[in-house]
Amino acid sequence: MKKYRVAVDVGGTFTDVFVFDDQTKNMYVTKTSSVPASPEKGILEGLEKAGIRGKDILIFSHGTTVGTNALIERKLPKTALVTTKGFRDVIEIRRGTKLNLWDAYDDVAPPYIRRRDRFELKERVDYSGRIIEKVDEKEARELARKLKRRGVEAVAICFINAYMNNENELTVKKIFEEELEGVYICTSSETLPEIFEHERMSTTVVNAVLGPIVSNYIKKLENEMRSREYEGDILVIHSGGGVMTSETVPKYAARLASSGIAAGAIASRYIANLCGYKNAIGLDMGGTSTDISLMYDGNLRITKDWYIEYGYPIRFPSIEILTIGAGGGSIAWIDKGGSLRNGPRSAGADPGPACYGKGGENCTNTDANLILGRLSENLLNGQMKLDKQKAIQSIQRIASVYNYTIEEAANAILKVANANMCDALRLISVRRGYDPREFALVAFGGAGPLHGAYLAKEMEIPVVIVPPHPGVAAAMGCLLVDVQHDITKTYLADCSNVSVTDLEEEFRKMEQEANQLLEEEGIEPDNRQFIRFIEMRYAGQWRSLAITASRPLQSIEEELEKFHREHEREFAFSNREQKVEIFGLRVSAIGMVPKPSIPVFKSTGQLKDALKETRPVYFEETNGYVETPIYFRPDIPVDSLIEGPAIIEQLDSTVVIPPGFHAKIDQYKNILIYTR
Known part of the structure; x- marks a missing residue:
């Protein structure tokens, strides 16, 4: 019998696999390296590592960075834009704005389609939808043959006012389909039938440049999964917080531009609801960045003003997610004015933080947490060794500039990182008219639980929720969508x-x-x-x-x-x-798609059985090191009460409970951290 619900989050560095056994109600997690050139390989390797056969999978859902990475790296197929005569440069003129208003040298990235690949046809529809000039079919057919000679792989058709009457667009599309066999073709009226020519054209262009990439990816993954005897649908999460099947993904390729990010927000909503909170802020802190989302009265905030690169909006409804350059690998540095900064530059996975021992020399948040004793020198249950001495060497310069001890410098670095994240939390809550004191903070990702309690204290958020598997919560989110x-x-x-x-x-x-x-x-x-x-x-x-x-x-x-x-x-x-x-x-x-039924656990055993060791951990609140109990999370029984300071370790993350905080383990094995 088919019994596994499998969710996969394909990231730039790692592919996370979350498995739920419908029969035993057990959950399994595994991680494998991503293969950017062939993302489907990372998925298949993850399934093999988890020991899951295709014929045993009941539902397969995943989030992917395929579209996001293609836009960022500009590894795009040759695409043409066909528009109304006189409107060839709308995509380049944009709105005349820039991300940094005060920087005269800060240029917006060039359009995804070069000017030489943008073409015009005589046609016109007025504001009410009345056709003033029909498209010349002979001219359109000649253009199609020209595009064929140029070897285009995709075409975006965007005529002015086509959202009111798409007759001319559909005429050209039909001609192109006859002349350009195998070429991906999309129209603005079918992609986004809305007013504002720049936003509609930009969304259509993104849809066109991603169409062939997404189609090929889905086709390869589907063939590989079929060869492994999986018979169900390939579900892909999209920006709006739902999933699409492989049948409709190619039609709305632009919706995959924030596929992986949306999964974390959905997981955050589900976990908060499970704990009885209708208002929650999701904090997904990984190695390079932090993604922040907000749920109010049970609903995630939705926006239509989003983009991967500034100046090129994608107007499909999307979960509102604020991303900042703050992660475990964010580098601490000193600016020209002598101020301590943190991020957005990251050490990435290679060479990574100095403590990884791969040649990195810059001090990162991970190094600072290791120096203060909050991170163990043995991560991933001992599979990964961290070099504390290299971390100390990386922070020497910062400590000497401010005449700090090594611990004071490490603490200052984390305080700056926390301040950056608090600014982002205020932006998505206070500046939107929400009071953080009425919310719970769901902290996940590999680094989120390390910082969650301090962020909650600064923002006066009463409770922090850490899910059972914070490092792969985004993957779990893929199973919780419709x-x-x-x-x-x-x-x-x-x-x-x-x-x-x-x-x-x-x-x-x-x-x-x-x-x-x-x-x-x-x-x-x-x-x-x-x-x-x-x-x-x-x-x-x-x-x-x-x-x-x-x-x-x-x-x-x-x-x-x-x-x-x-x-x-x-x-x-x-x-x-x-x-x-x-x-x-x-x-x-x-x-509506069937969801996994998360099991309720009973209290068995004692908290002392989960105690691994004690070690000195530096806390500013105690003016130095304090001998701190270190617990192994899988062994902590339900209903346990833990007084801070304490550290909780597990395979995919580390949880810090500072002095003055206390935590309890609920019936779903979430950790709820409270301020006194």
């Missing part, structure tokens, strides 16, 4: 005279389209769910705010009241006398 598609439409109307009947008809059409997608995914009708959103804004504003809408729609007044309340919470302002406009509609189509 199939999801988001259908969007630009719909401009004044709320004072909009017809509820017309709105309901628009939603019905969108749900029909969404239903078809779920049908293609093989989702049974009883497992389908539709959530409606209306994007609204005050008249004269540019930015809109999405609010959930009732199904069926009852009255526009009810939706208006929701908008005013949400606007007050988000921006500390609302005006019920101000005219409100509808800007767009969205339907999230969810195909």
Whole structure:
């Protein structure tokens, strides 16, 4: 019988495999090295290392950095852009903004498609969707033959106002499909039928450049899994927090641009809900960066303003994740003004922190934690040896500049790292109108549990939750998602005279389209769910705010009241006398997938059985070293109470409970750390 639910998180350095046995309710984790050139190899090696056969797998779901890495490294197929005459340079003009407003020399990265590969056709549709000039089919066919001679592998078609009427786009697409066999072709009206030509064109271009890459990757993985007797769907997590099957992944390739990052946010939401918290901040701290997400009232924040490289937005709905350059490998350095800094530059996996003994000379957060005794010299249950002497050598320069002891310098480095992360936590909470004191902090990733308690203390967050397998929590998140598609439409109307009947008809059409997608995914009708959103804004504003809408729609007044309340919470302002406009509609189509049933554990044994040793650990609170108990997490019984200071070690992470904190182990084997 098929009994394993397998989730895989394909990272740039490691591929994490999380296995849940449906029969015994046991969970297994394993890690293997990623193979960037052939990501599917890392997955297959991970399955072999875990001893899992394809025919025994019930569900296979994974997150991948294939799309993200391709965009960052610019290893993209030859792609052409075809647009309306006169609009060839929209993708290069962008919005005329830059990431660093005050740096005159800070240039935005060049477009994904060079100017020589951007082409124009005579055609025109006005703002209302009326065709002013039909596309010349002969001209389009000549262009197709030209693209064939050039050897293009993908084509993005983006005509002005095609979101209102896509007849010209579909005409060109049909001609290209006839002339360009085997070439990936996508249109803006099928990819993102929304207003704003730059955002629509940018999303379509990203979809086109990733289309062949993602299609080839999925095809290879599917063939390999079939050869290993796996018969189910290959599920891939996408930016919106759902999964797609291999059937629909090529159509919406751009949604995989933040695939791996989204899994961690989903795991954070699930763990917080399991512990009884509806408000939570997820802190996924790895070796190079920290990803921060926020859940309010059980829902993750969603944004449509995101990108991999600044200037080239991807407008698909995505879980809002704030990423900063703070990780275990982040390098400590001194700037020209003499201030101590931390990150964003990282030592990476090779050579890595100085204590790895691979030639790294810069002091990192990992070195600082090792020097202070918070990390053991034997990681991964003794599989990896750390060199404390090399860590001490790496920090000598920083200590001498400030006339610090080695321990004071290491502590200062970690305080700077924590301050950077607290700034990011404030950005996603306080600056969004949320009070951190009403949230739990879910700390995971290899380094998250080392820093979580200190961040919570600074932010006045009352509790820190550390999941049973923090180092592979993102992989676990891949098992906790449903199939999801988001259908969007630009719909401009004044709320004072909009017809509820017309709105309901628009939603019905969108749900029909969404239903078809779920049908293609093989989702049974009883497992389908539709959530409606209306994007609204005050008249004269540019930015809109999405609010959930009732199904069926009852009255526009009810939706208006929701908008005013949400606007007050988000921006500390609302005006019920101000005219409100509808800007767009969205339907999230969810195909519910069976989830693993996390087991409840009973208390067996005593805490003293988990005590490995004691060792001196430096804490600023105690003005020096204090003999600290070191516990082995798998042996800690449920319901145990642990007083800080204490260190808890496990295969994939280390948990620090500072002085003045206490922790308990809940029935799911989560560690809950509280301030007094």
